[in-house]
Amino acid sequence: MTKVRMTLYFRAAILGLSLSIAFLSGCGTTSQPERPVQQVLKPPVPAEAKADSPPGITSGLSEKKAEPEIDEKTSVFFVFGSSTVGQSEKSKLRDAASRLKEDGDLSVTLIGRANDHGSRSVNLAVADARVEAVAAILRKLGVKAWQIKKNVIGGEKLSGNCVSTDCRRTMRRVELVFFEG
Secondary structure: OHHHHHHHHHHHHHHHHHHHHHHHHHHHHOOOOOOOOOOOOOOOHHHHOOOOOOOOOOOOHHHHHHOOOOOOEEEEOOOOOOOOOOOOHHHHHHHHHHHHOOOOOOOEEEEEEEOOOOOHHHHHHHHHHHHHHHHHHHHHOOOOOHHHEEEEEEOOOOOOOOOOOHHHHHHHHEEEEEEEE
């Protein structure tokens, strides 16, 4: 190896080491922005929920307040861990497909949700499979692919009051949100 070539290798090594040190020193001195402390307030428990309820079990009244407002007509519900669309839910999709085919400017966003059991990755996978199943049925019913948008949310976290079968069922759904454009 010639002296010139060794000098070039040496300079390249020094330059690489210097850049590495500069990057690492920049990471160590970057301050994180302070975040304000948020106080978590628990909603008051209605008197009806307190009466005759063992600890940890809530009445239907407080559970109803824990549920989000859900439109049964534009939500397709699923059995736990499944992405199979039931017969009663397919009638909702037939209605949605008719609506979309009648109005060529109308589109729909499919919002996939799962309950809060399981890991985030499992919930996302289940919700995604549900969205794909609903989209496939809509396409079979004649809806154009460009009219269908997809949004997968995955596990839905509700308050600890959602313990009944009906409340948990509402978490396992694909919502159909219609919009112009």
